[in-house]
Amino acid sequence: SYVLKGRMKDLYENPAPAEASTDQRRGSLEILYKIPGFSQLHTATTEVVHQVKSRWEWILDKFKMDPDTFKPEKKFRLHSTYTREKKELFDVSDQFMLPSLRSRVVDFILNRKKFSNDPNDHFAFGIERLIEEKAYSAAYPLHDGDSRTPGNIRYKLARHWASLWKAVKYQPLDHIKEYFGVKIGLYFAWLGFYTHTLIFASVVGLFCFFYGLATLDNNIPSQEICDLSKSVTMCPVCDKFCDYWDLSETCLHSKVTYLFDNSSTVFFAIFMSFWAALFLELWKRYSAKITHRWDLTGFDAREEHPRPQYLAKLKDVQEKKYNPLTHKEEPRVPFWRMKFPNQMISYTTILLLILLVIALVVGVIIYRICVLSVLAIKASEEDSLITRNAQIFTTATAASLNLVCIMLFNRLYERAAYKLTEMELPRTQTDFEDSYTVKIYLLQFVNLYASIFYIGFIKGKMIGRPGKYNKIFGFRQEECAPGGCMLELTIQLAIIMVGKQAMGTCMEMIQPILMKWWNTMRLHAAYGSIKKKKDEKPQWLKDYTLNSFGPEGLFGEYLEMVLQYGFVTIFVAAFPLAPLFALLNNLFEMRLDAKKVLNLYRRPVAQRVRNIGVWYTIMDMVGKFSVITNAFIIAFTSDFIPQAVYYYYYSPKIYNYSTMTGYVNHTLSWFDVNDFMENKPDKPGVEYCRYFEYRSPPWADPKYKRTQVYWHVMAARLAFIVVFENIVALVVFLVQYCIPDMPRQLQDQIQAESYLTNEIIIDHELTR
Amino acid sequence: SYVLKGRMKDLYENPAPAEASTDQRRGSLEILYKIPGFSQLHTATTEVVHQVKSRWEWILDKFKMDPDTFKPEKKFRLHSTYTREKKELFDVSDQFMLPSLRSRVVDFILNRKKFSNDPNDHFAFGIERLIEEKAYSAAYPLHDGDSRTPGNIRYKLARHWASLWKAVKYQPLDHIKEYFGVKIGLYFAWLGFYTHTLIFASVVGLFCFFYGLATLDNNIPSQEICDLSKSVTMCPVCDKFCDYWDLSETCLHSKVTYLFDNSSTVFFAIFMSFWAALFLELWKRYSAKITHRWDLTGFDAREEHPRPQYLAKLKDVQEKKYNPLTHKEEPRVPFWRMKFPNQMISYTTILLLILLVIALVVGVIIYRICVLSVLAIKASEEDSLITRNAQIFTTATAASLNLVCIMLFNRLYERAAYKLTEMELPRTQTDFEDSYTVKIYLLQFVNLYASIFYIGFIKGKMIGRPGKYNKIFGFRQEECAPGGCMLELTIQLAIIMVGKQAMGTCMEMIQPILMKWWNTMRLHAAYGSIKKKKDEKPQWLKDYTLNSFGPEGLFGEYLEMVLQYGFVTIFVAAFPLAPLFALLNNLFEMRLDAKKVLNLYRRPVAQRVRNIGVWYTIMDMVGKFSVITNAFIIAFTSDFIPQAVYYYYYSPKIYNYSTMTGYVNHTLSWFDVNDFMENKPDKPGVEYCRYFEYRSPPWADPKYKRTQVYWHVMAARLAFIVVFENIVALVVFLVQYCIPDMPRQLQDQIQAESYLTNEIIIDHELTR
Known part of the structure; x- marks a missing residue:
């Protein structure tokens, strides 16, 4: 029955909302006005805020649609499921059956229509089934005209x-x-x-x-x-x-x-x-x-x-x-x-x-x-x-x-x-x-x-x-x-x-x-x-x-x-x-x-x-x-x-300040070319070559073992992951918790609407 | 209007569901029955399954309520919002107005009742407001009798x-x-x-x-x-x-x-x-x-x-x-x-x-x-x-x-x-x-x-x-x-x-x-x-x-x-x-x-x-x-x-197998008692004492510095956290994804019920 959710009549008279007067607004700041100079300050601030606002709106207007081409929709009205008994509650003007609603109604009927007289074939219904069986070749709503001809x-x-x-x-x-x-x-x-x-x-x-x-x-x-x-x-x-x-x-x-x-x-x-x-x-x-x-x-x-x-x-x-x-x-x-x-x-x-x-x-x-x-x-x-x-x-x-x-x-x-x-x-x-x-x-x-x-x-x-x-x-x-x-x-x-x-x-x-x-x-x-x-x-x-x-x-x-x-x-x-x-x-x-x-x-x-x-x-x-x-x-x-660990722990301190100088050398380990087991590249004059790893040099015992720096950097890397993941997860959770899924105002409005619709229907039931 | 959701009449006749016969059941295993001996095996298995099942049910029965004291509710019927126009669709027997429904209806009325004739006091309604203002001292549904007297x-x-x-x-x-x-x-x-x-x-x-x-x-x-x-x-x-x-x-x-x-x-x-x-x-x-x-x-x-x-x-x-x-x-x-x-x-x-x-x-x-x-x-x-x-x-x-x-x-x-x-x-x-x-x-x-x-x-x-x-x-x-x-x-x-x-x-x-x-x-x-x-x-x-x-x-x-x-x-x-x-x-x-x-x-x-x-x-x-x-x-x-790191990296290997022997000694560092700056405890004969940390001994240079083992263990600890957190998060996500929030069968039933209720109401609207 969701198909026919219709707009209801505006049952209340429609007085223009009373604008809060300046006096009323001023009322809420009454105490502050007693401070000398506050009045001038307040006026000046309001002026600046107003100017910034209007400039901002001027910029925004450049991005907005032309309001004459696309007129904004009518103000919001209550909606309820349409039933014949309550038809006097609904606003059955020409705006009631909008194209999208019409296409939905036709689609609903076409999808429910039985096409067989056999009472045992419970599933012989729906245009889609007929298209599937090639009885029809297509079923679609029409465009409302040519996209190159004005008027639609x-x-x-x-x-x-x-x-x-x-x-x-x-x-x-x-x-x-x-x-x-x-x-x-x-x-x-x-x-x-x-x-x-x-x-x-x-x-x-x-x-x-x-x-x-x-x-x-x-x-x-x-x-x-x-x-x-x-x-x-x-x-x-x-x-x-x-x-x-x-x-x-x-x-x-x-x-x-x-x-x-x-x-x-x-x-x-x-x-x-x-x-x-x-x-x-x-x-x-x-x-x-x-x-x-x-x-x-x-x-x-x-x-x-x-x-x-x-x-x-x-x-x-x-x-x-x-x-x-x-x-x-x-x-x-x-x-x-x-x-x-x-x-x-x-x-x-x-x-x-x-x-x-x-x-x-x-x-x-x-x-x-x-x-x-x-x-x-x-x-x-x-x-x-x-x-x-x-x-x-x-x-x-x-x-x-x-x-x-x-x-x-x-x-x-x-x-x-x-x-x-x-x-x-x-x-x-x-x-x-x-x-x-x-x-x-x-x-x-x-x-x-x-x-x-x-x-x-x-x-x-x-x-x-x-x-x-x-x-x-x-x-x-x-x-x-x-x-x-x-x-x-x-x-x-x-x-x-x-x-x-x-x-x-x-x-x-x-x-x-x-x-x-x-x-x-x-x-x-x-x-x-x-x-x-x-x-x-x-x-x-x-x-x-x-x-x-x-x-x-x-x-x-x-x-x-x-x-x-x-x-x-x-x-x-x-x-x-x-x-x-x-x-x-x-x-x-x-x-x-x-x-x-x-x-x-x-x-x-x-x-x-x-x-x-x-x-x-x-x-x-x-x-x-x-x-x-x-x-x-x-x-x-x-x-x-690695750079952070070097900066805070291993870098040479100059006047008590850390520096990155020497970082590249620090990350390079020494290798004795005579230790190449196979595929030894020959180049005269080269005794040692360097590589990016934290390992002990060939003259240490044991050689080519991972050094303390390696484990220190590894601990820092892992600590970073732990801290990053947990803190981000915590903050994301807080963000999600603090921002309600639905704006407060909207929620109040939905509640009020729901309550009102209910009231109207109950009233209608009682007075009929 | 949710207050009055009522049980609908059973509009269909109620033939006993046809039990699937043994022949039909056997039908689905037809091919397997051609295997020699399968028939016997199948019978034997069925027998065992049946016995286990009945034993299990016998145990479960010990924990179940006595079915005579609390009779199971009647079988499920369709429900819909009650309206007067459709009252012939509802099952208005004595079971319609159950105590809980009655108390809810009374509560609803009491909470909506206006108690002031002043049209401007839009909030002068509700028993709770009257209790708040001490006009009444309490409002509550009654218990249906004494808990020590049988019959309720x-x-x-x-x-x-x-x-x-x-x-x-x-x-x-x-x-x-x-x-x-x-x-x-x-x-x-x-x-x-x-x-x-x-x-x-x-x-x-x-x-x-x-x-x-x-x-x-x-x-x-x-x-x-x-x-x-x-x-x-x-x-x-x-x-x-x-x-x-x-x-x-x-x-x-x-x-x-x-x-x-x-x-x-x-x-x-x-x-x-x-x-x-x-x-x-x-x-x-x-x-x-x-x-x-x-x-x-x-x-x-x-x-x-x-x-x-x-x-x-x-x-x-x-x-x-x-x-x-x-x-x-x-x-x-x-x-x-x-x-x-x-x-x-x-x-x-x-x-x-x-x-x-x-x-x-x-x-x-x-x-x-x-x-x-x-x-x-x-x-x-x-x-x-x-x-x-x-x-x-x-x-x-x-x-x-x-x-x-x-x-x-x-x-x-x-x-x-x-x-x-x-x-x-x-x-x-x-x-x-x-x-x-x-x-x-x-x-x-x-x-x-x-x-x-x-x-x-x-x-x-x-x-x-x-x-x-x-x-x-x-x-x-x-x-x-x-x-x-x-x-x-x-x-x-x-x-x-x-x-x-x-x-x-x-x-x-x-x-x-x-x-x-x-x-x-x-x-x-x-x-x-x-x-x-x-x-x-x-x-x-x-x-x-x-x-x-x-x-x-x-x-x-x-x-x-x-x-x-x-x-x-x-x-x-x-x-x-x-x-x-x-x-x-x-x-x-x-x-x-x-x-x-x-x-x-x-x-x-x-x-x-x-x-x-x-x-x-x-x-x-x-x-x-x-x-x-x-x-x-x-x-x-x-x-x-620390034990795992010791076991896999630092323990003495005996015939290539790791052992925990020496673990306690491994976790203890040495301290030279002469290095106590203040509060030095005097005990003759004590030159060194031990403490639980991974630090270099007093005879090393620099002394009392964190050793490679410390950073290694720290990296292992952090790696464990990263692996544990991420793997558990992944598996928990998979579990949540694979188990739908609503059982498949229930979802189908709800869909079918919703569809049927709709059908009945539309039929009713058309035939009226």
């Missing part, structure tokens, strides 16, 4: 909303909801809100980046590396082809690393953890406001039909279950013969696909090892731009390769997951969507982030030491460049994130255009005879060539955004510019999505939803996961902790 | 439920709910469920304790301590009075410690984290089932009235707010003059009280330091039982002192918190209860657990080293006994937990009995003339002498249980027997609570609630917090990590 809402939305020129303006959310229904309206509200909050993250991220730029010249470790006078011979980074190298070669590398890995990184990681928590909390409040404005409070999508595909699959099932409630026999999914094996196949296939992705990542790693070896040989022969920046070149090409593979796999995955979810026999559409969403997200997560995890947390971590490398299949593992793997991680992140977004946006636009063209072709081929001029075509024929907006219509859009959210939170410690790139992308994404739903898709049935569903849970999980990953990135991938 | 439900409940003899039986929940309403029914359901799940925790806890007992003789570290042949001179544990002592004195101590601090502790801590997560998850499922059976699905307590106390306080507020919905002016709480200062006072007072508790804890610590010093002097004079077990004696008396203080403070707190919450001007009863609950819980949390936190995480952690102790006000800090502070922590826990429960239960019973007696006296004094014989007294007069069951009636019960839940989870790593004590306490607590509400309180209005409210959130938080505390207890308080 579609044109208005196309011109003032779905246009890249309007990218920085607010969206006319109420009108979007009126045209497309709540589900799509909520998506754009969410996207707008997310983009909005990204502004703060971007500004702080940029600030951190500029802090790195500004303090670049004061960074002693990179200065020490660049200092050419001190030649430091390093041990070879790979077997056979690599030679001893000089630390000063990595001068530029260490400077760029500093841009992304300085003390502001820790601040930014903490900031982003709170940002993520605040984003979700504030979204809850914002969506509570929106859903109340759209009259969805208390809406509960419980009375859901089984999916037609589910019923179709069950048609030939013999086993029936007695339903004590309806006293009918319903087909029962045999657990051991259908449900269980199907689910097993589904889970194992998912596992297989995940293993496939991991295999792909390993493949890319092998590619990198090979290319690096080849480049090392080449470097001895010629000196080119590529060989000089071997590390960066390798990383960049590997990341691009990875990206292409990801794109190809994604296509395969989506199909597989859809089939698998179908196989699991979910009863309702919600079940289906939740299962499908989690599946796709899991796969995409591994697909997209696996290589990044490798670089961040595995690469160069357990490589052993010169003379005793930990080998895998006889290959030495890749080593990190000086300054940690941070730069590599940052490059990998930037390429995958920006590349993924650019490619995603293109694919997203091209595919529906191609589909529309294909549909038009097919229609012409089949019904060539009804060739009419474009303008004469009825709307239903025009819309038939568009793509169908299925129940999973918004899935791709949400997925893209939530994966982007992962970049913005999970790895933000390694790439503080991620929020900025996300912001720029989203400004355009929003309008491109708008163009797509408006021009390339059939108008969807106005579905009602109460929230963004399982995506919220996923974002919540990503937010929590990001605290862990950021803690580990700062503790193990970045150089922050 | 109260007697039946008193005899078969509220009796200690029935402690191990299941509770007749449906009948409790019918008599007291959902709110109290849900409390007893929750308590029963909690007690039930405690059984598993108790069994595993007992097992861990017995594991400690069984392996006591194999514990090498305590053997080494007890080994009298190796005399180890330890440095004095306090200044001036203390002397050097021999390690073997702590032999018994180390053995008892082992009982609670062995490798099974880690297992138990992990187990209890999952237990806590599972408990909450399963409670969600169980309560979903119960609330559905009690027809509360979809119930939403939104239409809540402001509290009478709130309205009374606002009576003299001049400022009015215009409510655009009702077009009425409502009194508005002036934010800056009332709301803000009141809230500030409230928060600062809470802070003050918390500081007071901490001061109390410090006081107890000082008491302990003093007593220990005195006992040390005494020990040199005479050798008594007390002086020999000085540490244990001090801990025990200090804990008892602490307990008494806690009990006294609790009284003060409760009053303060109530007043403070009143001052905050909460609008509705729910607001009030939530704010009050969190306040009380916070205070009680600090009050109860502060001293335990001190012993677990602060005591003996930063004491410095011999010759250079970290002093506070010139006093040396307390040291931990050998084997860590674990034993002290365990004793403190056991005393506070068991003592608190025993005292709580006594207070809980005595107070209402005294109140009842006091009320009776007062009534007699005031209306001495209406002295009638006991049997002639009308029920309303009998009930008037009982305690009033206010809206906070269950507060104390929930609080006690949730604080107990804290002992069972937060510190379980130090006291694996806590679940067992909790279980024993709860078995009696449940029946004593039952006695109390049945005999000592007026019958409460049958309130409807959907869940246990903010207590669930608190328990969820406690569960999460317990992961952190248990990780820290194992890492820092227990000896588990």
Whole structure:
């Protein structure tokens, strides 16, 4: 009965609210006015506040929609479930049956209509079942006109909303909801809100980046590396082809690393953890406001039909279950013969696909090892731009390769997951969507982030030491460049994130255009005879060539955004510019999505939803996961902790002040080249080479053992993780606790409305 | 309108469900029957399963209620909001107006009735306001008879439920709910469920304790301590009075410690984290089932009235707010003059009280330091039982002192918190209860657990080293006994937990009995003339002498249980027997609570609630917090990590097997007694003394510096915390994700019911 929730008549007279007079306002500050000079001060302050406010509003107005184009909705009225007995309570004007309500009513009737006279076929109802059985080819509400001809809402939305020129303006959310229904309206509200909050993250991220730029010249470790006078011979980074190298070669590398890995990184990681928590909390409040404005409070999508595909699959099932409630026999999914094996196949296939992705990542790693070896040989022969920046070149090409593979796999995955979810026999559409969403997200997560995890947390971590490398299949593992793997991680992140977004946006636009063209072709081929001029075509024929907006219509859009959210939170410690790139992308994404739903898709049935569903849970999980990953990135991938330990414990004190001088030397251990067991690189004059580890020198006994500094730094790294995780978790909890899910005022209003509606209905019952 | 949700008629005929025949059942295993011998095997297996099942049912029957006393409720029917137009749809038999429904309807009317003709006094309604203004002295539903005279439900409940003899039986929940309403029914359901799940925790806890007992003789570290042949001179544990002592004195101590601090502790801590997560998850499922059976699905307590106390306080507020919905002016709480200062006072007072508790804890610590010093002097004079077990004696008396203080403070707190919450001007009863609950819980949390936190995480952690102790006000800090502070922590826990429960239960019973007696006296004094014989007294007069069951009636019960839940989870790593004590306490607590509400309180209005409210959130938080505390207890308080590091890295290998031999010696550092700066204890023949720290010996350079082992152990401790926290968090998340909040079957049923109710109503609308 939720279908017909109608607006009620305004039963009270409507006197204009009495404005509180200045005298009244002044009243509350009465005592303060007795202080001499307070009156002047108060007036002056009020003046300044007023000026700032009006300037701010002037700026905001630039971003607001034109109020003449999209008139604000009428003031709020009470709503209640419509019943015939109480029809005199409702406001049955022409505004009562809005287009979205009409499309919902028609959809409700079509979905409930029985089409068979057989009393035993309890499931012979619903237009979707008929479409499934190919009795009809489609059923969709019509667009209300051409988007290029003025005079309809579609044109208005196309011109003032779905246009890249309007990218920085607010969206006319109420009108979007009126045209497309709540589900799509909520998506754009969410996207707008997310983009909005990204502004703060971007500004702080940029600030951190500029802090790195500004303090670049004061960074002693990179200065020490660049200092050419001190030649430091390093041990070879790979077997056979690599030679001893000089630390000063990595001068530029260490400077760029500093841009992304300085003390502001820790601040930014903490900031982003709170940002993520605040984003979700504030979204809850914002969506509570929106859903109340759209009259969805208390809406509960419980009375859901089984999916037609589910019923179709069950048609030939013999086993029936007695339903004590309806006293009918319903087909029962045999657990051991259908449900269980199907689910097993589904889970194992998912596992297989995940293993496939991991295999792909390993493949890319092998590619990198090979290319690096080849480049090392080449470097001895010629000196080119590529060989000089071997590390960066390798990383960049590997990341691009990875990206292409990801794109190809994604296509395969989506199909597989859809089939698998179908196989699991979910009863309702919600079940289906939740299962499908989690599946796709899991796969995409591994697909997209696996290589990044490798670089961040595995690469160069357990490589052993010169003379005793930990080998895998006889290959030495890749080593990190000086300054940690941070730069590599940052490059990998930037390429995958920006590349993924650019490619995603293109694919997203091209595919529906191609589909529309294909549909038009097919229609012409089949019904060539009804060739009419474009303008004469009825709307239903025009819309038939568009793509169908299925129940999973918004899935791709949400997925893209939530994966982007992962970049913005999970790895933000390694790439503080991620929020900025996300912001720029989203400004355009929003309008491109708008163009797509408006021009390339059939108008969807106005579905009602109460929230963004399982995506919220996923974002919540990503937010929590990001605290862990950021803690580990700062503790193990970045150089922050070793530098801090050196600064406070081991650095030489000058006039009681600590300094970073000598840090690079401190992190390097000595190695006697005569201790190379195999693949000893020969270079005359080299007796000792250095490597990045805290181990005892060859002249100590025992030699090459981990020193006290190693364990001290390790304890500091782990202590940082413990402190970071627990404090962030505590503060996030406090934030969540202190910000109620629903604004106080809204809650009071809902309570008052509910109470009033009740009163009116009881009054009506009594007076009838 | 939720008040009148009524049972609908059974509109369908009721054929007996067709039992699936053996043939049909056999059908699904058809293929397997072709295997030779399968038929026999299948029959034999079925036989065994059947026997085990019937035996199990026979055992379960011992715990079940007598089905003749409490007849199971009629089978489930559809429910819907009752309206006059659709009255033919409802089952208006004598079972329609159950006592709880009747009391709710009367309460609803009394709370809505206007008592003033002044149209401007919008808040002149409700019996509670009249009671507040002393126009009436009380309003309550009547008990349905004497609990000692057969023939009424109260007697039946008193005899078969509220009796200690029935402690191990299941509770007749449906009948409790019918008599007291959902709110109290849900409390007893929750308590029963909690007690039930405690059984598993108790069994595993007992097992861990017995594991400690069984392996006591194999514990090498305590053997080494007890080994009298190796005399180890330890440095004095306090200044001036203390002397050097021999390690073997702590032999018994180390053995008892082992009982609670062995490798099974880690297992138990992990187990209890999952237990806590599972408990909450399963409670969600169980309560979903119960609330559905009690027809509360979809119930939403939104239409809540402001509290009478709130309205009374606002009576003299001049400022009015215009409510655009009702077009009425409502009194508005002036934010800056009332709301803000009141809230500030409230928060600062809470802070003050918390500081007071901490001061109390410090006081107890000082008491302990003093007593220990005195006992040390005494020990040199005479050798008594007390002086020999000085540490244990001090801990025990200090804990008892602490307990008494806690009990006294609790009284003060409760009053303060109530007043403070009143001052905050909460609008509705729910607001009030939530704010009050969190306040009380916070205070009680600090009050109860502060001293335990001190012993677990602060005591003996930063004491410095011999010759250079970290002093506070010139006093040396307390040291931990050998084997860590674990034993002290365990004793403190056991005393506070068991003592608190025993005292709580006594207070809980005595107070209402005294109140009842006091009320009776007062009534007699005031209306001495209406002295009638006991049997002639009308029920309303009998009930008037009982305690009033206010809206906070269950507060104390929930609080006690949730604080107990804290002992069972937060510190379980130090006291694996806590679940067992909790279980024993709860078995009696449940029946004593039952006695109390049945005999000592007026019958409460049958309130409807959907869940246990903010207590669930608190328990969820406690569960999460317990992961952190248990990780820290194992890492820092227990000896588990140092022993593990010694075992795997530093122990002498015998035939390639590690052994714990030499562990005690390994953990002790050397100290040259000539390095004592002050308070040098003189004892001839002592050149060196030992102390529990990883520091370099006096003959090394630099001396008394932390060794590599220290940092290694520290890294291991922190690594344990990181691994423990993250893995437990991950698994708990998976558990929560994999167990749906509502059983699949129930969800399907609710959907089907909702759909059917809708169908019936639409049919009814169409055919009318």
